[in-house]
Structures are given as structure tokens and as C-alpha cells.
Amino acid sequence: MSIQLYNTLTRQKEFFTPQKENEVTFYVCGPTVYNYIHIGNARSSVAFDTIRRYLEYRGFTVNYVSNFTDVDDKIIKAAKEEGLTPKEVADKYIEAFMEDTGALNIKPANKYPRVMDHIEDIVAFNERLIEKGHAYEADGDVYFRTDSFEKYGELSHMSLDELRVGASERTNDEELARKENPIDFALWKKAKDGEISWPSPWGEGRPGWHIECSVMATKHLGHTLDIHAGGQDLEFPHHENEIAQSESHYDQTFANYWLHNGFVTFGQDEEKMSKSLGNFVLLRDLIEAVDPMVVRYLLGTVHYRRPLKYDDAALEDARNNIARLREVLRRTNYRIDQTEETTEVQDSDWLDRINEIETSFKVAMDDDFNAANGMTAVFELVKVMNHYLEEETVEKAVLIEMKQKLNELLSIFGLVLEKEDLVDETIQALIDERNQARADRNFQRADEIRDELKAQGILLDDTPHGTQWKREN
Structure with a gap:
């Protein structure tokens, strides 16, 4: 097995070797739950779910942990606005996320x-950092001492001088006065009047933002993770700070491989989709208007590190591809129902x-989980199936075998396209009645049945192999 993945830390592809054979520890930074997620947030969930599924398909057992940030400034603000x-x-928003x-x-x-379930762990983690000289208290706040960690800036490939300038521009004078260094970051924040605190x-x-993931990841997956993943915007400062505080605490590598997914872009200027820019589409609004499998296809079949452009054309392309996949499954099911069992397989060249094609699929996905090329192999299988049909x-x-293999590969992308029962006795009975009416040359009745089915969203296709039916998309 020779899976290669692009490690943000080293800026190159590396062969994937987990710490334990056939077992993978996989941590993904989850959402801050103060609102419904938009499709930019959902892309991260889809991308790493697809990678997890592929690792499982390749024989790994994956221990997959993803956190919820359930206390921070945005949540406190939302609580005041909503009276909660x-x-x-x-x-409320965790339940919505799961839905x-x-x-x-x-x-x-x-x-x-x-986070709220790990406050004691976070306090103890911070105490240890202070004991080791990596953190300090200042007027009720606790800050990480970045000068104490020699590798600070390694993940984001930024120099300390660049980081100092950026930090000075983002930090107010009062906070700068409390810090030893402008790039030191908060591990614990002093409570403000009326705010939630411990x-x-x-x-x-209450905890700082970055400390929570270090504590929860190491508590549930061990001191060194195989894979740590998240959106590209988390590379700095969030993941950079996670490395600093975790490795300072445990004196060992925090994560061996760092994966970051690209942004979803929106509009003519292809800006990053974000709530702060106001150019977002809520996932729940989209899946009310569009088949969720179309949305899954859209978000999951572009290479995870590349930007994904969201527009009507991309949505329509996804819709058409889902229709092609459903159609070949429909036709295959029909021929399966119409074909008798045989004792010996003669068409073994088709199985070859x-x-x-499955080998080509593995080659594509082994190359940094290249979903676009993997899907190309899937449609090559569709082409072969159509020829055989x-x-x-x-x-x-x-x-x-064709149907099972197609569904197996589609399941890696989270695509389940046969939820509806294609063998509907009522519909089939009407089709049988129509066929008899045509045989009796009662074309008026045959047309009535076709129109009746069409009104119910059922389309008929008279083929050399009999009358087939499908539901309108």
C-alpha cells in the first residue's frame, strides 16, 4: 500500500505511515457552534469524511475525532442576541450541524x-505549561511564551519578524502591555462581567481558542496524532499555536501529517466564502432546494486542497453527473431483474x-486523495457498464458485480443513490397493463397510463429489452 499525502508542515508529498499498522488517529477541527454552517464549512467536513472513507476502504481502522468549540466570543454574543x-x-447549533x-x-x-466538558483538563494543561516556563500569567490572563518554542512559525512558514508585525497590528495597546511579546497568544482569558466563566x-x-484542540486531541487520541486536519484558514494561527503548546507540554511531535482543505469561493471575484464577508450560502438552505447528494458531489469531487468555485454552473454540472450515475444504476437494476441466473460466468473479460478500473481508481486516490481523478475512474466504470447494458x-x-463495484466506489464519496425502492409493484402493474393494452392495440388506454405515470413523476422508456421506468429528478 503506497498512499501519499501532501503534508502542509513539509510542503511536500510523503508516503503515509501511521504509528500503528492499519490504525489511524485522525483529528479534524470542527465548527464554532454559534450559527448554522455554510457550504464553506461543510466542504471541510465532506473533504475529510471522504479521506476517512478512503482510508477505511484501503483497510485502515480510523479513530476519527472532531471537536465542537462551544464557548467563545461569537457564542457569547449570539447568546445575548437570542436570549439563551x-x-x-x-x-442548538450542534443539533443543526448533525442534521x-x-x-x-x-x-x-x-x-x-x-470545550465545556474539558475545563479541568485545560486548566491542568496550562498549569503544566507555566511550570515548564512556556506560559505566564498576566492580570488573570495566561499567555503562551512563543520565544520558548524554537519551531514557532514552522507550519505556516512565516518568520518571527513577520509574525510580530502582524500581531502588533491585530492587538490593542492594553493587551500588548500585558504580553511579553506581541506574538504570545492567550491560553486562558480573564472573565468579563456577566460572561460565562470557570x-x-x-x-x-475561560479557555483561549487554541488550547482547546490541543487538550481534546491529545486526551482522546494520544500525545502524537497520525493526521491533524482542518480548513486552510486554520493553518495560522490556530494550528501553529496547537503545535507550540502541545509539543512544549509533551516534548514530542504533536501530529505527523497536516492536511488543509481549500476554500469555497463565491461570486465573480471568487472571494473566499465566509460569514464575516457576508457572501455565504447556508448548507441547510441549499439542501432544502437541491438534492443533498448533488451538494455532496459538488463539495466532494474537487481535489480537497484546491479552491472550489460555487456557482449555478457548478451546481448544474453536479446535478447532471448525479443523474448519469442514477441512470446507469436504474438500467442495471432493470437488466438484473430481467436476466436469469447462469451456472458459469462466460463474460469474465468484462469483470477483468x-x-x-478499480486499480486506476486506487492509483488516483493514493495520490493525495485526488477525488477528481478518482471520479474520472468511476465514470470510466459507468461507460463500461453502459456498453455492457x-x-x-x-x-x-x-x-x-458491476453494480456492487460502482456503489462501493461511490460510497467512498458518501454518495448513496439507491434510497428509493426501484421495484414499485404499483408502477410495475400499470406498466404491465400498458404493455397488454398496446398488444391489444388499445392505444388510448396505453397513452392514458403513460400520462398517469408521468403526472406522478414516472417516465417510461420503451427499449428493445422491454419498458423501463425512472423517477424525474
Whole structure:
């Protein structure tokens, strides 16, 4: 097995070797739950769900953990606006997140740790950093001492001088006065009047943003992770800070491989989609208007590191491709139903072609999980299936193998396209009645049945192999 992935830390592709054979620890930074997620947020969930599914397809057991940030400034603000407690806000939007990602067939994580459940762990983690000289208290706040970590800036490939200038521009004078260094970052924040807080050795307060992931990732997956992943915008400062505080605490590598997905872009200027820019599309609004499998296809079949342009053309292209996939499955199911079992497979050359395509699929996906090239192999399989379906005689075993292989590969992309029961007795009975009416030359009745089915969204196709039907998209 020779999976290569692009490691943001080294800026190159590396062969993937987990710490334990056939087991992978995989941590993904989840959402801050103060609102419904937009499709830019959903892309991260889809991208890493697809990678997880592919690793499982290749024989790995994946321990997949993704957190919820359930306390931060945005949640506190939303709580005030909605007249709820921060926990009630978090509960509300976590439930919405699970509903929305469930509609896209994103597999649930093995664990979804929440910050509020790990306060004691976070306090203890900070105490240890202070003991080791990597952190300091200043007027109720606790900051990480970046000068104490020699590799600071390694992930984002930024110099300390660049980081200092940027930090000085982002930080107010009052906070700068408390810090030893402008690029030091908060591990614990002193409580403000009326805000949610917890007791600590430094007084009432709450965790900083970055510390939560270090604590939850290492608690649930061990001190060194195989893969740590998230959106490209988390590379700095979030992931950079996670490395600094985790490796300072444990004196060992925090994560061996860092994966970052590209942005979803929107509009003529192809700006990054974000709530702060106001140019976002909520996932739940989109899946109410569009088949969720179309949305999943759109978000999951561009290489995860590349930007993904969202517009009507991209949505229509995804819709057409889903229709092609459903159509070949429909036709295959029909021929399976119409074909008798045989004792021996004669069309083994067709099975050989399926195996060759699966090999091509693995080659594509082994190359940094290249979903676009992987999907090219899937449509090569569709092409072969369509050719076989045109044969006058086919073998049931070959049809079943083709269908099973297509569904197996589609499942890696989270695409389940046969939720509807294609063998509907009522519809089939009407088709049988129509066929008899045509045989009796009662064309008026035959046309009535066709129109009746069309009104119910059922389209008929009279083929040399009999009348087939499908539902309108």
C-alpha cells in the first residue's frame, strides 16, 4: 500500500505511515457552534469524511475525532442576541450541524468532544505549561511564551519578524502591555462581567481558542496524532499555536501529517466564502432546494486542497453527473431483474475490465486523495457498464458485480443513490397493463397510463429489452 499525502508542515508529498499498522488517529477541527454552517464549512467536513472513507476502504481502522468549540466570543454574543445561555446556543447549533451533515451522509465522528466538558483538563494543561516556563500569567490572563518554542512559525512558514508585525497590528495597546511579546497568544482569558466563566488558579475565566484542540486531541487520541486536519484558514494561527503548546507540554511531535482543505469561493471575484464577508450560502438552505447528494458531489469531487468555485454552473454540472450515475444504476437494476441466473460466468473479460478500473481508481486516490481523478475512474466504470447494458445477452453475475463495484466506489464519496425502492409493484402493474393494452392495440388506454405515470413523476422508456421506468429528478 503506497498512499501519499501532501503534508502542509513539509510542503511536500510523503508516503503515509501511521504509528500503528492499519490504525489511524485522525483529528479534524470542527465548527464554532454559534450559527448554522455554510457550504464553506461543510466542504471541510465532506473533504475529510471522504479521506476517512478512503482510508477505511484501503483497510485502515480510523479513530476519527472532531471537536465542537462551544464557548467563545461569537457564542457569547449570539447568546445575548437570542436570549439563551451559551450552552443552549451551542446545543442548538450542534443539533443543526448533525442534521445538516447527516443529510450529506457524513459519517459521525467516533467522538465529538466539547470545550465545556474539558475545563479541568485545560486548566491542568496550562498549569503544566507555566511550570515548564512556556506560559505566564498576566492580570488573570495566561499567555503562551512563543520565544520558548524554537519551531514557532514552522507550519505556516512565516518568520518571527513577520509574525510580530502582524500581531502588533491585530492587538490593542492594553493587551500588548500585558504580553511579553506581541506574538504570545492567550491560553486562558480573564472573565468579563456577566460572561460565562470557570474558576482557575488565575481567577475566574475561560479557555483561549487554541488550547482547546490541543487538550481534546491529545486526551482522546494520544500525545502524537497520525493526521491533524482542518480548513486552510486554520493553518495560522490556530494550528501553529496547537503545535507550540502541545509539543512544549509533551516534548514530542504533536501530529505527523497536516492536511488543509481549500476554500469555497463565491461570486465573480471568487472571494473566499465566509460569514464575516457576508457572501455565504447556508448548507441547510441549499439542501432544502437541491438534492443533498448533488451538494455532496459538488463539495466532494474537487481535489480537497484546491479552491472550489460555487456557482449555478457548478451546481448544474453536479446535478447532471448525479443523474448519469442514477441512470446507469436504474438500467442495471432493470437488466438484473430481467436476466436469469447462469451456472458459469462466460463474460469474465468484462469483470477483468472492472478490476482494471478499480486499480486506476486506487492509483488516483493514493495520490493525495485526488477525488477528481478518482471520479474520472468511476465514470470510466459507468461507460463500461453502459456498453455492457447494450449487449443483447448479459449475465446476471456480471451485472451484479458491476453494480456492487460502482456503489462501493461511490460510497467512498458518501454518495448513496439507491434510497428509493426501484421495484414499485404499483408502477410495475400499470406498466404491465400498458404493455397488454398496446398488444391489444388499445392505444388510448396505453397513452392514458403513460400520462398517469408521468403526472406522478414516472417516465417510461420503451427499449428493445422491454419498458423501463425512472423517477424525474
